[in-house]
Amino acid sequence: MDYKLLKTDLRRSNRRILKIEDYINSKSDREGFLVRKIDDIKGRGVFTTKPIEKGEFLFEYRGNLTTVDPGFNEYAFEFLWNSRKCWIDASNDDKSLGRLVNDDENDSNSIVKRIMVGGLPHLCFYAKRTISEGEEVTFTYFKGEYDQFPWRLKVSTIYFRIC
Ligand SMILES: C[S@@+](CC[C@H](N)C(=O)[O-])C[C@H]1O[C@@H](n2cnc3c(N)ncnc32)[C@H](O)[C@@H]1O
Numbered sequence: 195m196d197y198k199l200l201k202t203d204l205r206r207s208n209r210r211i212l213k214i215e216d217y218i219n220s221k222s223d224r225e226g227f228l229v230r231k232i233d234d235i236k237g238r239g240v241f242t243t244k245p246i247e248k249g250e251f252l253f254e255y256r257g258n259l260t261t262v263d264p265g266f267n268e269y270a271f272e273f274l275w276n277s278r279k280c281w282i283d284a285s286n287d288d289k290s291l292g293r294l295v296n297d298d299e300n301d302s303n304s305i306v307k308r309i310m311v312g313g314l315p316h317l318c319f320y321a322k323r324t325i326s327e328g329e330e331v332t333f334t335y336f337k338g339e340y341d342q343f344p345w346r347l348k349v350s351t352i353y354f355r356i357c
Contacts, residue, residue: 214251214318218311223253223291227331232296235345239296240331245324252304252319252331255292257284259314269293273308275315282317291331292319298332299346306333 217224226246232239246252255271260281264270269284284293295304304319325331335343 214309215311217251218254218316218318221256221288221290224251227253227291229291229294232330236296238294240291240294242325242327242329242331245327246321248321248323250321252321253291255282255284255295255306255317255319256288256290257282257286257293271306271317273315273317275308280315292317295319295331295333297335297343297345299334299343302332302334303329304331304333 213224226242226244227240228243229238230241231237257269257271260283261278262281263279264281264283264285267283267285271282271284273280273282284290287293303322303325305322306317306319308315309318310316319331319333
């Protein structure tokens with residue numbers, strides 16, 4: 195057994211485990227993504243610059259944690275923590291990637307998990323499946339009313355016409 199190699203492997207895997215907390219604590223995003231304007235309606239989106247494996251950590255939905263309802267705010271992410279409604283308010287443009295992930299109702303490639311770091315909840319995007327190089331990172335915001343998501347209304351109108 196090559197113990198030197200084993201030690202290096204362990205160090206590498208420990209680094210991988212620590213990485214997510216490191217990104218959260220240093221308020222930074224990992225490399226492998228770029229932001230691109232898609233069009234005037236959708237605005238900007240996040241795209242991969244290399245393939246991503248299923249289950250990989252992508253980046254945090256970074257913003258201010260609050261228990262005060264921010265009202266209509268397209269950058270507020272609502273979730274439950276200890277049975278209480280909370281929001282990550284990402285309306286401040288801090289150049290982070292999470293706040294720029296667009297909605298895909300039916301075929302999104304990421305999910306969001308709540309993880310605890312430093313005793314506080316953090317929302318993190320993970321790959322739901324393999325994501326190819328150059329693909330847009332998308333998330334299903336939630337199953338809401340169509341008037342909350344006017345772009346979905348547009349898509350379903352086309353769908354009904356085709357049928
Ligand atoms: C959290 S922001 C996402 C980033 C946004 N595209 C930007 O450039 O700042 C949410 C907003 O993006 C737009 N958006 C998200 N998903 C969309 C989609 N599938 N089609 C059209 N617009 C979308 C809507 O304006 C929505 O209110």
